[in-house]
Amino acid sequence: MWPLRAATGLSLLLLAAGVVLRQSQEPDELWGYVQVRSKAHMFWWLYYANNPTKDFTELPLILWLQGGPGASGCGFGNFEEIGPLDKEMKPRNTTWLQAASILFVDNPVGTGFSYVDDCSLFAKNLTTVVSDMMVFLGKFFTCRTEFQTIPFYIFSESYGGKMAAGIALELQQAVQKGTIKCNFMGTALGDSWISPLDSVLSWGPYLYSTSLLDDNGLAEVTAVAKEIMDAINKNQYVLATELWGKAEGVIEENTDNVNFYNIMTKEVPEMKSNEQENLHLIGLYQRHVKNMHKDSLNELMNGPIRKKLKIIPDSVKWGGQSRDVFENMAEDFMKPVIGIVDQLLAANVNVTVYNGQLDLIVDTMGQEAWIRKLKWPNLGQFNQQRWKALYVSPESTETAAFHKAYENFAFFWILKAGHMVPSDQGEMALKMVRMVTQQQH
Incomplete structure (x- = not known):
């Protein structure tokens, strides 16, 4: 379904929230469904760039991919991170629409407002996720010809980074x-699940170095991390995913429930599920997908937003199939895609890695570990570069990030940010977008 541009829905929401509208503040939007396979429907939401001095044709297009798998870009990424409005329907000062048009897609199918009519159609591996997205992108660029020549980037977060690479x-x-037909310019992998094992192996040392584990705790976390490594080495990927859930439990017990998304904020533990089937998988789902369907966002998406969109089938609830999406990907979850990043670099695709300093689930140490494993011939030269300090503005004296780049590979160390970099450090995230898309150095 390819509706005409529709800015009226946003106007109504803003007016209802008591926001005075100026024409220039109002981004044009489009949304719709694409059937990517028979009985598998993918929801997308496009916002045209909203810059006071530049037309959208002068700015890039960014596809945003959320994590999970099963977390909604059209919901969480849009209203909690980079879209024009926050979940209180107030304009966001650090929306990426200042620097680009944004295309949110609820993927894999079953995520957010996307849905399948048959439970056998959920994606079970990265191959299916990629082929579904290829169908979507093919239809998108065929129908939206105005974007065929505009620089196109894929930005991602968490498991979205693994999908983005593929x-x-x-x-x-x-x-x-x-x-x-598109002008593909590169991908940015944010706090990305590229090498699950490297992340897991770094949890203990990272928590120990930040005084969140003692010697006994470090020994316990190291022991369970070794179990995960053994399972992965034997290609027992479902077991590795279950043990990953166990490892998070061990960490929570030893750290008084550290927040996996930002070690400086307190995580209030959720009630454990009463179901006896795979408790570790249920715990993982609750922590990493359900966590992004908090009541306020859930009410917004299934209430005012659903009314505004007008095309969501009655049988579809936002986030209603997210647990199925997550559980169907269990075997794929712990598989690394370092080799895909190598292929991207070899194909001369621009690859950016960015990571939040306070993230635990995908900590920076783990990211640096898998980067050391790249077979990219220029890795030595990249490593020899001195990183540069970045500031959000020329007037600022506070270091906001460090940056290093060589040829078609770049890394951003984002300070004082957790797993959701744009939520924690919106100004620095926006500056990074401008640097990655070559609007700023």
């Missing part, structure tokens, strides 16, 4: 073959 490689090949 999608970027497939898209690069499709563009070269001429099967998809």
Whole structure:
């Protein structure tokens, strides 16, 4: 479904929230469904860039991919991180629409407002996730010809980074073959689940170095991390995912429930599920997907937003199939995609890695560990670069990030940010977007 531009819904929401509108504040939007397979429907939401001095044709297009798998970009990424409005319907000062048009997609199918009519159709691996997105992107660029020549980037967060790597490689090949017409310029992997094992192995040392584990706690976390490593080495990926859930439990017990998304904020533990089937998987889902369906966002998406969109089927509830999405990907969850990043670099695709200093689930130490494993011939030269301190503005004296780049690879160390970098450090995230998309150095 490809509706005409529809800014009226946003106007009504803003007016209802008592916001005085100026025409220039109001981004044009589009949304719709694409059937990516028979009985598998993907929801997307596009906002045209909203910059006071530049038309959207002068700015790039960014596809945003959320994590989970099963967390909604159209919901969480949009209203909690980078969209024009926050979940209170107030304008966001650090929206990425100042620097780009944004395309949110609820993927894999079953996420957010996306849905499947048949439970056998949930994606079970990265291959299916990628092929579904290729169908979507093919239809998008065919129908929205105004974006075919505009620089196109894929930005991502968490498990979205793993999906972004696979999608970027497939898209690069499709563009070269001429099967998809777009100006693909690169991908940015934010706090990304590229190498689950490297993340897990770094949890103990990271928590120990920040005084959140003692010697006994470090020994316990190290022991369970070794169990996960053994399972992965034997290709027992479902077991590795279950043990990953166990490892998080061990960490919570030893750290008085540290917040996996930001070690400086307190996590209030959720009630444990009474169900006896795979408790570790249920715990993982509750911590990493349900966590992004908090009541206020859930009420917004299933209330005012659903009314505004007008095309959501009665049988579809936002987030209603998210647990199925997560559980169907259990075998794929702990598989690394370092090799895909190597292929991207070899194909001369621009790859950016960015990570929040206070993130635990995908801590920076773990990111640096998998980067050391790259077979990219220029890795030595990248490592020899001195990193540069970044500030949110010329007037600021506080270091907001460090940055290092060589050829087509870049890394941003974002200070005082957790797993959701744009939520924690919105100004620095926006500056990073401008740097990655070559609007600022």
